[in-house]
Amino acid sequence: RPLCHLSREGHTMASAAAPNHHPAALLRAALMFNKISLEEGYQSVDEDADGRISLTDLVNSCNTLDLGVTNEAVAACHREMDTNGDGYVDEQEWMAAMRNPMGLEDVLRSRGLDSAGEVQSSGLATATTMAPQDMINTIAASLAYNKLSTTEGYEAFDVDQDGKVSLEDLRAAIATLQLDLRPDDVFAEMQGPQSGYIEKAVWSQMIEQADADKVLKSRGVDTSEGAGSEALSTQAPVGLQAALNHVAAALRYNSLDLNQGFEAFDVDEDGRLSLLDLRTAVDTLQLQVHDDDVAAVHRAMGPDASGMCTLEGWRRLLETADGSELLRSRGVFLEAEDSAQAPIAGGPDGGVPEEVRRAADVVAAALQFNGLTPDEGYDSFDVDDDGGVSVEDLSKSAQMLQLDLGEREIAALHAHLAAGERHARRAEWVSLLASARPDDVLKSRGVSAEDPTPAPADPAAVQAAVDVVAAALAYNQLSLDEGYEAFDNDQDGVVSKADLEAAVAALQLDIPPGDAAALFAHLDPEGTGSVSRESWCTALAAANAEGVLRSRGVTEAVANPSTEPPPGAADAPARGAGAEVPPPPGTRLKQSLDTVAAALVYNELSHEEGYDAFDADADGLVSARDLDEAVGTLQLDLTPGDVAELFAHLSGGGAAVPRERWARALAAADPEAGLKSRGVSTDTVGFGAVRQSVAEIAAALRFNDLSDAAGYDAFDEDEDGKVSLSDLRAAVATLNLNLDEGSTKAVFEYLEDQQAKGFIDREAWIAALAKAGDDAAAILGSRGVQGGSAAEAPVAPPADPAPAAAPPA
Numbered sequence: 001r002p003l004c005h006l007s008r009e010g011h012t013m014a015s016a017a018a019p020n021h022h023p024a025a026l027l028r029a030a031l032m033f034n035k036i037s038l039e040e041g042y043q044s045v046d047e048d049a050d051g052r053i054s055l056t057d058l059v060n061s062c063n064t065l066d067l068g069v070t071n072e073a074v075a076a077c078h079r080e081m082d083t084n085g086d087g088y089v090d091e092q093e094w095m096a097a098m099r100n101p102m103g104l105e106d107v108l109r110s111r112g113l114d115s116a117g118e119v120q121s122s123g124l125a126t127a128t129t130m131a132p133q134d135m136i137n138t139i140a141a142s143l144a145y146n147k148l149s150t151t152e153g154y155e156a157f158d159v160d161q162d163g164k165v166s167l168e169d170l171r172a173a174i175a176t177l178q179l180d181l182r183p184d185d186v187f188a189e190m191q192g193p194q195s196g197y198i199e200k201a202v203w204s205q206m207i208e209q210a211d212a213d214k215v216l217k218s219r220g221v222d223t224s225e226g227a228g229s230e231a232l233s234t235q236a237p238v239g240l241q242a243a244l245n246h247v248a249a250a251l252r253y254n255s256l257d258l259n260q261g262f263e264a265f266d267v268d269e270d271g272r273l274s275l276l277d278l279r280t281a282v283d284t285l286q287l288q289v290h291d292d293d294v295a296a297v298h299r300a301m302g303p304d305a306s307g308m309c310t311l312e313g314w315r316r317l318l319e320t321a322d323g324s325e326l327l328r329s330r331g332v333f334l335e336a337e338d339s340a341q342a343p344i345a346g347g348p349d350g351g352v353p354e355e356v357r358r359a360a361d362v363v364a365a366a367l368q369f370n371g372l373t374p375d376e377g378y379d380s381f382d383v384d385d386d387g388g389v390s391v392e393d394l395s396k397s398a399q400m401l402q403l404d405l406g407e408r409e410i411a412a413l414h415a416h417l418a419a420g421e422r423h424a425r426r427a428e429w430v431s432l433l434a435s436a437r438p439d440d441v442l443k444s445r446g447v448s449a450e451d452p453t454p455a456p457a458d459p460a461a462v463q464a465a466v467d468v469v470a471a472a473l474a475y476n477q478l479s480l481d482e483g484y485e486a487f488d489n490d491q492d493g494v495v496s497k498a499d500l501e502a503a504v505a506a507l508q509l510d511i512p513p514g515d516a517a518a519l520f521a522h523l524d525p526e527g528t529g530s531v532s533r534e535s536w537c538t539a540l541a542a543a544n545a546e547g548v549l550r551s552r553g554v555t556e557a558v559a560n561p562s563t564e565p566p567p568g569a570a571d572a573p574a575r576g577a578g579a580e581v582p583p584p585p586g587t588r589l590k591q592s593l594d595t596v597a598a599a600l601v602y603n604e605l606s607h608e609e610g611y612d613a614f615d616a617d618a619d620g621l622v623s624a625r626d627l628d629e630a631v632g633t634l635q636l637d638l639t640p641g642d643v644a645e646l647f648a649h650l651s652g653g654g655a656a657v658p659r660e661r662w663a664r665a666l667a668a669a670d671p672e673a674g675l676k677s678r679g680v681s682t683d684t685v686g687f688g689a690v691r692q693s694v695a696e697i698a699a700a701l702r703f704n705d706l707s708d709a710a711g712y713d714a715f716d717e718d719e720d721g722k723v724s725l726s727d728l729r730a731a732v733a734t735l736n737l738n739l740d741e742g743s744t745k746a747v748f749e750y751l752e753d754q755q756a757k758g759f760i761d762r763e764a765w766i767a768a769l770a771k772a773g774d775d776a777a778a779i780l781g782s783r784g785v786q787g788g789s790a791a792e793a794p795v796a797p798p799a800d801p802a803p804a805a806a807p808p809a
Helices: 023-033 038-045 055-064 071-081 089-098 104-110 132-145 152-156 169-179 183-190 200-206 212-217 240-253 260-266 275-285 291-300 311-318 324-328 354-369 375-382 391-400 407-418 426-434 438-444 457-477 480-487 499-506 514-521 534-542 545-551 587-604 607-614 624-634 640-651 659-667 669-677 689-702 708-715 725-735 741-751 762-771 772-780
Strands: none
Touching: 023 038, 023 055, 023 089, 023 104, 023 183, 038 089, 038 169, 055 071, 055 169, 055 624, 071 089, 104 183, 132 183, 132 200, 132 212, 132 587, 152 169, 152 200, 152 275, 169 183, 169 407, 183 200, 183 587, 200 391, 240 260, 240 311, 240 324, 240 391, 260 275, 275 291, 275 407, 354 375, 354 407, 354 426, 354 438, 354 514, 375 391, 375 426, 375 669, 407 426, 407 587, 457 480, 457 514, 457 534, 457 545, 480 534, 499 514, 534 607, 587 640, 587 659, 587 669, 607 624, 607 659, 624 640, 640 708, 689 708, 689 741, 689 772, 708 725, 708 762, 725 741, 741 762
């Protein structure tokens, strides 16, 4: 888990950064306090180690140190440092700016530091006077306060995530947590002999022996049992032997021998048992074992220097345990070790826990509603088609089906069915769901148990769903026959209910699950289980696709779906169920696209350059992980759900985002809205100039009574069907537009086709000029033109006053 600040309402363990200090002064003070020279600081801030500090480097470092400054202030600071204006801060510029930044003395004084960055003497124990054990106690208190185990704490302090806590990691973590500690002193106390880093085993031993309560109580934090959110555990320690008996009982209850038990508890399947493995298994099995006892069990197994235990250590310890008495105390009597297997429940209590039972009822209701047997349901819930239902499969299926199940219930159900394995056992799945009570769940949702069929669908809702599907085909220039093949997800020649639902999900069509089921019933009136091609074409031929597209801001004429491909289909976007549909205005998806587009504009990146920037692993494709990492690096205001939805839209359900889809989606986005929502003036990031240039072109087209599409053809000077930079220059010169070479190139780069490099993308041209309509009207109005009049050749709007030259800017 990421580190968080050690503060609670009423109990502050570290003071927040004071406002209105210059970022350079705050950064210099942080370096001084942590005894980091300017040379070392330059290397630390240069995160990508390219020998220069970019704006991203500086923003990330200031956020890591939690200096309490806005990104806009950091950007202004970066511009001040960048004296040669190349967009980067080199080492010479860094040294000049950071040697004595304005306001440094005020920052140091506000934090109780002297001019050398030392903590000024006071009646309190400070970083200069703290005893070694007190330092360890303070770190242990920070972990306890943030509810991190020793292992989780080690991983959190491993800032660069290389598996080791180095001095640089320690400095960054202590600065982030604002702990009153000297990183060098702590490192000297905790590092292994000549290892250059803090070993996990040493860390675990010192943290577990530390007195965190002493520090927490000194800050007014109640650590007693039952102290609300401050209590670290509600299960009291029971001792090593009792904890071993709990583990032994779980193994016997699930008919696992010691070797099989070791494999089941080895969660990461690396052949060794870490403390994290042990804790994860105990949590999954919901064994009533205190975290301190888990740590004691792990220590008793004799871990090596890296904190790992072997099978021999596991066997040696578990051979001394006896879980039979614990089983009998819970009404479980196993006559022999080879008794029939029972699934892992919420503890070996001889029955199915209510939490698992409820989850099974909900899943069984979903299967019954969809006409699936438990055995067929197992295959349906196997999302990744690897032959088994993992906890990830179960979670994804619950989300897709919108089941009323929390993550805890999903984990409990899977643990019950998997019996320590990765996949739920099919036999246990079928047995549990066959004995479930789906009728009660269905009745609670207004569905008759005798006839689990939803109430008759609203004909208007069904027709609306038909219209939405037709609009998706029209927007992607697919004929009805091509659309039928695109919706045939499994390519078996017919569109089944599963095919239809998969396509609706992939295209993110605005069709609720209930309406999707009604749509399928409408398209399959005979109840054959699939939609015939004839029924598909008949229903969609009468649909109102144009109305749906117009409601989503698509005003250009779109070919009506027909059995024949529409004109220009050869140049249409990639076909298939993954083809994109523009998100409706005001939706989270539209806002996410605007946010990404704004980030590119703010960083002065073209769509092509933005694609490469978002390709975090530089493999030529933007994957879901790339998108998530880029969003995190840029600190975009997108939730994990927003990112997942955005990737699904951009990738069309594939494993990566195609460049052409990226370009089309961002060309249709509104970066200005994203910038304005963050208080950023578009005039300061170069966007205003590009928009003004596009508006000048749009005004010229409207003055000459040309549509945006016709304007594209008019600007194609050499009539090769594409607008090149030379074409754009020639048209700008012919029209005598008020665009210089830089503005012309900026427009070209903004609209450039990402597949046919060197030419403007027709769709991007049409989308950009359509959005510039209001600005174009304003330009014409400012020049006394209320409407356009046709002309034999395109000419620029008249200037005011009216020499035969370019209109005044």
